[in-house]
Amino acid sequence: MGTTQLEAPQEPKYWHLKTVLGDALDSEFAVGEVLPNERELAARFGVARATLRQALEQLELEGRLQRRRGVGTTVAPPRIGVSVGPAQGSWPGEGNDAWRAIGCAEAPAPASVARLLGESARDDRPVHTIRRVRMTHAQPVATELLYVPPASVPGLPELLTPVAHAHAVLRELHRLELEGEDRSVELGSARAEDAKQLERLPGAPVLLVTTRYFAAGRVAAAAVATYRADTCRLTFGDTGAMEITHHGADANRERRHAS
Known part of the structure; x- marks a missing residue:
């Protein structure tokens, strides 16, 4: 033939x-x-x-x-390393966490987040929603919404400013013993508020990194971080190490392990 x-x-x-x-x-x-x-x-x-x-x-x-x-x-500019999240086995805001809290409000979690939180978000009760940003060389690298149910942080003072509210929630969260976490990554489109924080247009391509934190046998918090997809990429090492790299002035890379 x-x-x-x-x-x-x-x-x-x-x-x-x-x-x-x-x-x-x-x-x-x-x-x-x-x-x-x-x-x-x-x-x-x-x-x-x-x-x-x-x-x-x-x-x-x-x-x-x-x-x-x-x-x-x-x-x-060339790429630099940006770790996906805090060190494995640590709460947001602990250790060398490079995120900066810019505010916190109480509101019912979106349906997609409520599913992540499971029983922790029942009855449509408002959850503490912390917005954080991450800057590298004065440029926004990512923005994040961290959702914390009231049951995870019962000892909060009242009448706090948005930034003080955010720090108070993080402090109470750190009192819990972290039992584990899981993380997923998907491609998405920037919502209006996220696009504003990232200096992008609404609908711009982004990488969505979703993390659940477990304590006392339940989901104690959930975070959705938004990275610019035009300047970030994912790579995986021999051991499954996951890395997001971002354009910047330095070529160093930081690695972390995904669950």
């Missing part, structure tokens, strides 16, 4: 342009430099602006470009 030669699929025009643009970024532009506007770039490469936008969007998804309000499209 003779062999059949399969015709190679034709490369989309925007994909070829993405390769050409990537070469130009390496040879002609410095990190942080603002690219010419779309009209100039389309004229330079002889393509329609719709094709150019597709190529730019792909380069942004791959972490080669960053689009910032009031600035434009810039060449992304």
Whole structure:
């Protein structure tokens, strides 16, 4: 029987342009430099602006470009290591946790979070919801919502400011003996408030890292952290170590083990 030669699929025009643009970024532009506007770039490469936008969007998804309000499209800096969460076996806010609490409110947990909390979020009772942010070299790396049921932190004082409220919840949480945690990662879209914290547009691609913390035989807290997907990636080592790396000025990497 003779062999059949399969015709190679034709490369989309925007994909070829993405390769050409990537070469130009390496040879002609410095990190942080603002690219010419779309009209100039389309004229330079002889393509329609719709094709150019597709190529730019792909380069942004791959972490080669960053689009910032009031600035434009810039060449992304190299990657640095950003650990996914606190050290294995520790509560949020303990040890070298690099997150900063910026406020806390009491409200019923969203349905998806209530399912994570299980019995700890029954009867639609309000839970303590702490918002935290993580900065690296003065840039927002991630934002997080930490949900803590009242049963996990019964000894809170009253009439606290939002930031004091957040720290009080964390202090009470640290009094519990952490029995374990689990973590999952998925691709999602930035909600309006998260996008604002990350200096992105609503709907921008993000990595959602969801963590449950267990104490006294139940879920004592749950966290949903949002990382920018255009500048973050996941890698796994030989032992299953999970790492999120983020564009920045340093090339060091920090690793942590996922449950």
